[in-house]
Every structure is written in structure tokens, then in C-alpha cells.
Amino acid sequence: MTTMLTWQADDGHGFEGTRLHLGAGKAFRALGRLVRADPGSEYTASYRLVVRDDGRVERVSITSATAARERHLTLNRTDDGYWLLDTGSGGTRAEFGGAVDVDLSGSPMFNTLPIRRLELHQEAGEHTIPVVYVSLPDLEVTLVEQRYRTVSTDGTAPVVEFSSEGFTAELQLDDDAVVTAYPGLATRYVPAPAG
Numbered sequence: 653m654t655t656m657l658t659w660q661a662d663d664g665h666g667f668e669g670t671r672l673h674l675g676a677g678k679a680f681r682a683l684g685r686l687v688r689a690d691p692g693s694e695y696t697a698s699y700r701l702v703v704r705d706d707g708r709v710e711r712v713s714i715t716s717a718t719a720a721r722e723r724h725l726t727l728n729r730t731d732d733g734y735w736l737l738d739t740g741s742g743g744t745r746a747e748f749g750g751a752v753d754v755d756l757s758g759s760p761m762f763n764t765l766p767i768r769r770l771e772l773h774q775e776a777g778e779h780t781i782p783v784v785y786v787s788l789p790d791l792e793v794t795l796v797e798q799r800y801r802t803v804s805t806d807g808t809a810p811v812v813e814f815s816s817e818g819f820t821a822e823l824q825l826d827d828d829a830v831v832t833a834y835p836g837l838a839t840r841y842v843p844a845p846a847g
Contacts, residue, residue, distance in 0.1 A: 657830065659760050659838035665689050668838065670761050674828060677705030678768055682761055686788070694718065695789035699756060707769025708752040716789040725791040727754060727784065735784060737793060748795045749782035755798065757788040760823075760831040760838050763814060766800055768829035773810040776802040783816075 654673040661667065670684035682701040688694060697716040704710050713726045728736040729752065737744045753765045766772075770779055778801040785796040796816055803811040803822055809832060810825040824833040832840045 657761070658841040659831075659834075660841055661688075661758075661838050662836055666758070666838070668759055668761065672761075672830070675705065678707035679703055679705040680768075684759070684761055686756075686758055688758065688788075697756075697788050699759075701754075701761075703765065703768075707765070709754050709765065712754050712756075712786075714756065714786060714791060716791055718789050723789070723791045725786065725793070727786075727793075739791070748784050751782040751784045751795060753781065754784045754786060755796070756786050758837065760834045760840070763823060763834065764825075764828075764830050766798070767812050767823070767825065770800065771829075772800055772802045772812045773825045773827070773829040774805060776805065778802070 654671065657670045657672055659668045666686065666688040668684060668686045670682050673681045675681070680703050685696065685698045687696050695716055695718045697714060700713045702710045709729055711726070711728045716723050724740045726738045730736060733747065733750060735746050735748055737746065753769065754762060756762045766779070766781055770777060780797060780799045783796050783798045785794050798814065798816040801813045803813050812823050812825060814821050814823050821835050823831050826832050
């Protein structure tokens, strides 16, 4: 299944658009773009994300641009559990505490990664995991700890609580574990039916 998704920032200063292709198992591919129009800190960023059928990230490529500079970053996860980081001016190899997920600053799409992999949208669970975090627009890479806990799988939409570094939000999801609402960050745009 392939679909187009759009989120609008809750503060009204940004958008994220993604072409999402769901494959076999937990595999998916996403091609997306974020645009932020904060006065004095405008940027645009694009990403290409490939997730294996076991839900682990295989590769993500990110480009960000401000008026002053353009940056590039590619992260590849090897079969032996290392990450290869390439900025276009040299590469490094890092373990990142065994992390298998990536989180991109300001993107609700990337919260789908651990939720879908751990099936927290389908059955109750709680996990504290290491995550490779990429900031925007500078593309700095750090290791962070994030916690995901199922709040509800009943009712109209699954809800999973996300917390990291003192911040907590209850993420509303669709049946494929893709975020529909991330309070304080963004809400997915749902077009009105035709006619």
C-alpha cells in the first residue's frame, strides 16, 4: 500500500509531507520533506527512509538547508549492528548503544519506527530503548533514551505514550502505527471527502 500523508505543525509554522509505502511484515519506505518557517530559523529538510521487514532501520538519508548552508547525512545500519555515518566529507562507524531506531527532530513520521517494530499499537507493552537522534537543521547525531508505553489499543485509535528527556506526549495512531496526532508538535491533515 502506498499513500501520501501530511502533518501541520501545531504552532502553524511548519509542515511535513511523506510518501509512505508499506511492504511485507514491518517493512516500509518513506520519502518526506519538512518545512519550518519560524522567523529567523527557517529551514527545509528532506529524507529517504528504508525499514527492513523486522522493523529495524536499514538506511536513512537526510538533507537539510537554511539560507546560509546545506547539509547531508546518510545513516546505514550494518548486519553486525553498527551504524555507518556519512556527511559527504568523511564517514564514521558507531554502535550507538545497540539502537535500531532513528528519530528525526520535528518529525512525527519517525515515531512510527519503534511503535510499529514493537507492535505497541496492537498489544500493550512498555519499552525504554536507545535511539539515534538527528537534530534539524544542523544534522547533529546523538544517542538518546526514549520510552514508549501503550495507553490504549481499544476505541477509535491506538494511543501510545512517548517520553524522552523530561518530555511526555500521548501519540494518537492509525491502524498501521503511523502518528495522526502528536500534541505540541503536529497533527495529520485529513482532507475533506470529495463532493
